[in-house]
Amino acid sequence: MQKELSVIAGPSSPNLAAKIAQDLRAELIPVDVRIFTDSESRIKMGDVKKKNCVIVQSTYPPADRHLLQTLMMIKKCKDDLAADICTVIPYMAYARQDRVFQDGEVISIELIAKLLETAGNKRLITIDIHSSLALSYFRIDVQNISSIPLLANHAANNIKLNRTVVVSPDAGGIERAYEFAKILGSDTIALKKWRDRNSGEIFFDDKLECNIAHRDVVLVDDIISSGGSIVKACQILKKNKADKIYAMCVHALLVEDAAEKIRAAGVQEIISTNSIPSRYAKVDISPIISACLRS
Ligand code: R5P
Numbered sequence: 001m002q003k004e005l006s007v008i009a010g011p012s013s014p015n016l017a018a019k020i021a022q023d024l025r026a027e028l029i030p031v032d033v034r035i036f037t038d039s040e041s042r043i044k045m046g047d048v049k050k051k052n053c054v055i056v057q058s059t060y061p062p063a064d065r066h067l068l069q070t071l072m073m074i075k076k077c078k079d080d081l082a083a084d085i086c087t088v089i090p091y092m093a094y095a096r097q098d099r100v101f102q103d104g105e106v107i108s109i110e111l112i113a114k115l116l117e118t119a120g121n122k123r124l125i126t127i128d129i130h131s132s133l134a135l136s137y138f139r140i141d142v143q144n145i146s147s148i149p150l151l152a153n154h155a156a157n158n159i160k161l162n163r164t165v166v167v168s169p170d171a172g173g174i175e176r177a178y179e180f181a182k183i184l185g186s187d188t189i190a191l192k193k194w195r196d197r198n199s200g201e202i203f204f205d206d207k208l209e210c211n212i213a214h215r216d217v218v219l220v221d222d223i224i225s226s227g228g229s230i231v232k233a234c235q236i237l238k239k240n241k242a243d244k245i246y247a248m249c250v251h252a253l254l255v256e257d258a259a260e261k262i263r264a265a266g267v268q269e270i271i272s273t274n275s276i277p278s279r280y281a282k283v284d285i286s287p288i289i290s291a292c293l294r295s
Contacts, residue, residue, distance in 0.1 A: 005293075006048050008073055010057025011041075012066045016090065016274060016286055017056035023290035026054070031073065041065060043072045052084040053077045054293060060253055060276040063093035067112065071119045078120035086123045087116065088289055090275035091251045095130035096223070098137075102197050113137040125292055127275050127285055128222050128250040131172070145288050147273050148176055148220075151248050152183035154271065154283045155218055159246060161186075163215040169193055169233045173221055180220045180248075191233055202228055206236050213241035224249045224270070227258030234265040244268050252280050 005026040009017035011033040021028035032044040055073045059066040070087060077085045097108035116124065116138075123141040128148070135144055155161070164186040168177035170193040181188040189212075192205035217237050224230055230247050237245055245267050252272035259280070262270055274281035 006051040006053050008045060008048070008053055008055045008077070010055055010066075010073060011043070011069055012060065013056045013058045013088075013090070013277075015277060016058070016289075019284065019286035020054070020056060020088070020290050020293070023286060024293060027051075033069065035065075039065075041069050041072070043069055043076070045073065045076055048077050048080045048082045050081065050083050052086075053082045054086045054088060056088045056090075056289075058091045058275055059089055059093035060091050060251070061255065067093060067115075071115060074116065074119040074121050084123075085121050086125065086293070087121050088125045088293075090127040090273075090285060090289070091253075092126045092129050092134070095134035098131050098134040107137070109134045110137040113139070116140070125289060127273065127289075128176070130222055143292050145285075145292055146176075146179065147250050147275070147283065147285050147288065148179045149183060150283050150285065150288065151220070151250070151271070151273065152180045155180075155246070155248060156184055158282075159218075159269070161216045161218070161246075162243065164218060165189060165210070165212050165215050165242075166218050166220055167191060167212075167233065167237065169219060169221050169229045176222065177220050180218070184218075186218075191236060193229065193233075202232060204232050204236050206239055208236070208240050211240075212237065214243050216244045217242045217246070219245060219247045219267075221247075221249045223251045223253060224258065224262070224272070225253040225255055227254065227262045230262050230267065231265040234262075234267060238266060246271065248272070251275050252278055254278060254280070 007021035008029045034042045057070045094108040166181035168190040174190040247267045248271045270280045273283045
């Protein structure tokens with residue numbers, strides 16, 4: 001028997017949850033959150049007994065708070081004896097700590113995977129998780145959906161591009177850039193980037209594999225956080241005489257003044273999905289999440 005579907009609007013993603021509920025003609029369950037003076041969260045939501053629950057909560061900063069609220073909502077569903085618990089975490093925090101880079105570090109995403117499962121989460125939907133290694137720590141059913149076709153179609157339909165080159169700021173993102181470039185029918189290159197693990201500083205090789213002079217560039221990354229990668233990538237691209245530069249990403253964390261720094265570096269426009277709400281979130285991922293839930 002088909003159970004009733006309830007979309008739970010996590011405190012970090014109420015608008016996305018509302019769109020998904022509307023797409024699926026599902027009941028939308030609001031979550032009341034209160035942040036105490038000591039910074040702890042208290043959540044309150046309606047009864048979901050015997051319902052198929054879909055919790056929508058992106059774990060962008062404050063990441064720890066949003067993660068803990070996710071665990072609280074899962075616990076509430078479990079305590080209510082929900083028929084099923086599926087969590088939609090469009091931006092999965094801690095996925096970049098997917099290995100031990102330096103002795104003494106903890107593989108954070110492995111712990112997050114265990115916590116979600118232990119709390120009672122049965123399945124997970126995420127968008128462009130940072131790496132397949134991060135994904136490998138989950139033992140529950142996980143759907144990692146690519147939003148790259150949506151981003152590429154947005155670029156194709158909304159930006160006037162000339163002799164485009166799609167550029168990944170690092171070798172790790174080349175598959176993403178290929179997927180994007182295939183839709184635009186353009187060339188692709190990856191910059192050579194490396195990081196000093198002690199200082200966190202990043203460096204780029206300024207020699208490129210192809211001539212980008214007087215061509216428009218779309219920089220494609222999964223995450224823009226401090227903006228450091230995009231700013232330095234811009235310097236290399238400008239040095240190689242790129243014309244217009246656009247920065248597109250899935251998850252625009254854009255911490256502190258990252259957006260201003262990126263614009264100052266010469267980027268025409270920053271465009272992201274709405275995995276994280278912001279003024280740059282111009283690409284709506286709710287249709288791909290709803291389609292995944294439907295199937
Ligand atoms: C790194 O591997 C990621 O794909 C992004 O390039 C990185 O997280 C961006 O961070 P930031 O904006 O701080 O340079």
